[in-house]
Amino acid sequence: MNRILIILLLSIFSMSLFSQDITGDWMGKVTINTMKLDVAFHIEKMADNYALTMDIPLQGLSGVKAESATLIDSILTISFPDLKLEYKGNLSENGEIIGSFMQRGNPIPLNLKKGTIKLNRPQEPKPPFSYYSEEITFMNVADTLKLAGTLTLPKKDGKFPVVIIVSGSGPQNRDGEMMGHKPYFLIADQLTRNGIGVLRFDERGVGASEGDFNTVTIAVSSSDVKSAVDYLKTRKEIDASKIGLIGHSIGGIVAPKVASETENISFLVLLAAPGVNGDILMLSQKAAIEKTMGLNEMQIAQGQELVKGAYDIIKNSKLDNTSLKDSINSFYSNKYGKMFPENQRKMLVAQITSFEVASLIQSKPSEYLEKIDVPVLAMNGDKDLQVPADENLMVIKNSLTKGSNDSVKIMKLENLNHLFQECKTGAMSEYSEIEQTFSPTALDVITSWIQEQTK
The missing domain is CATH 2.40.128.120 (Quinohemoprotein amine dehydrogenase alpha subunit, domain 2)
Known part of the structure; x- marks a missing residue:
């Protein structure tokens, strides 16, 4: 027993x-x-x-x-x-x-x-690092929430120029981590080793930052970046007259918005930044991606018609997620009825009425760009399907010129995709397959240009 x-x-x-x-x-x-x-x-x-x-x-x-x-x-x-x-x-x-x-x-x-997934990412920086790195937090006082990030400086003591990395679409952590790549970490490492401090931070509701990413719009992101600038101005190691922004993708709309609304920004780097209005960008992006998927011209045209009406509703509405969903669901039900399956309709409506995407559709980047009088470097890859290079770089250049900004450098780099990887087609399916995180050529251009602005 x-x-x-x-x-x-x-x-x-x-x-x-x-x-x-x-x-x-x-x-x-x-x-x-x-x-x-x-x-x-x-x-x-x-x-x-x-x-x-x-x-x-x-x-x-x-x-x-x-x-x-x-x-x-x-x-x-x-x-x-x-x-x-x-x-x-x-x-x-x-x-x-x-x-x-x-x-x-x-x-x-x-x-x-x-176990963990092992991906070969040869460019990812490895310790020991030759520079000073500090985990920091700062407050967005207006919204009473705390954001967390990493500040890297060439040395612990001194006074340095600094850039804030303004992240792209989706919930991004401070490293811009996706598919095993950490492009913002790599950019920060490159710049800091070359005498330029970098602040990169987790977006709301991501990593160690408070808040809810589902409520983030371009305006909300701008408020957070302004809070980061205010924080840097309290640090004795930062040269407050040499604070710049590096904005990638939708961050390339946020950065000009911040620069147009404050006198604290001394230069901008725009990486794959939209220049055309948001609804036009989304339509051209959709067409470019569908073309690489093998869709014919008629199918692409049908896809454009499917979403354009919804974009028009969003453009003329307030950013009220529930009301937008109701309006667009009614629009699709009235126009297509049972020809548009309910599960597909709900999925599309949920995507385009999210706060971030809806604010992108409503955006007019040229309105900010025309007000900027600080030096600007705008770069894009010629194989970018998400923000097609020719049309967007042209509008960025024209908008800055319209604002009488003559300190502008526009660059289209060959064989680079939206993430600035050297690629074959630019298709999103390549992002994870490519071992390179960020083109060394592009990194060198960014570094030398910022050094020129801050010398």
């Missing part, structure tokens, strides 16, 4: 320990159609449950926070409502998690084991 009781106690004890041992890094593969995707979870124990983030590098997803993650009777359940995605898996005796994603009722098998 005692022997049986001891065995039962040992079994219960080992099961209890085993069932709770899910913290750390997990990885697995899902197959969608014929495409295999690496998926990674990072799990941390909280008071009564777990905090979990997900990476799917080939889809450009990094650090996506789960709304909930629970482990009950060895069943792990993870919810990503924004992605309409749920994972459920059973913790097996051999230390693996056997389960599936569920998306709109469809199961996608995903078994997990301990």
Whole structure:
């Protein structure tokens, strides 16, 4: 009897320990159609449950926070409502998690084991670093929230010019991390090693920053960048007369907006920045991407018609997410009826009415560019499909000229995509496949130009 009781106690004890041992890094593969995707979870124990983030590098997803993650009777359940995605898996005796994603009722098998996804990113900076690096926080006083980032300086003591990196679309951390690439980290490393300080920070609701990214618009991002400028002006190591901005993609709209509304910015670097109005940009982007996917001219034209009416509604509306959704759902129901399947309609409406995308559709970058009188370097790759180089660089140049700004350098670089990687086609599917994070040529141009402005 005692022997049986001891065995039962040992079994219960080992099961209890085993069932709770899910913290750390997990990885697995899902197959969608014929495409295999690496998926990674990072799990941390909280008071009564777990905090979990997900990476799917080939889809450009990094650090996506789960709304909930629970482990009950060895069943792990993870919810990503924004992605309409749920994972459920059973913790097996051999230390693996056997389960599936569920998306709109469809199961996608995903078994997990301990480990991390390894991607070859040869440019990623590695310690020890020759410069000073400090984890910092600063307040957006108007919205009473704290933002977190990294300030790198050539030395701990001294007085240095500095740039703030203004990130692109989507929830971006301070490194601009996507698909294993960390372009903002690489830019910061390059500039700091060459005498220029850099502040890069997590966007709202990302990494260590407070707030909710789902409420972020171009105006909100501008407010956060202004708060970063105010913070830098309190640092004795910063030359307040030499604070610049590097804006990438949608950050290339935010940066000119900030520069046009404050006298604290002394130069701008615009990387793949929009020049045309947001609705025109989104239409040309859609057409360029669909062309690389093999769609014919008629199909592309039909796609343009499908979204243009919705963009027109957004352009003339207030940024009220619920009202916009109602208006655009009614528009599509009245125009297409059952020809536009409900699940596809809801997915499209959710995408284009998000605060960030809707504010992009409403944007008119030229209005900011015309008011800027500081030196500007505007660069783009000739294979950029997201912000096509010719039309956007031309509008940027014309807008700056209209504002009588004669300190402007416009550059179109050959064989570079939206992320400034050397590429073959510029297609988004290449982003993760390319080992290069950022063209060394482009890095050198940025560095030498900023050095010229701050000497």
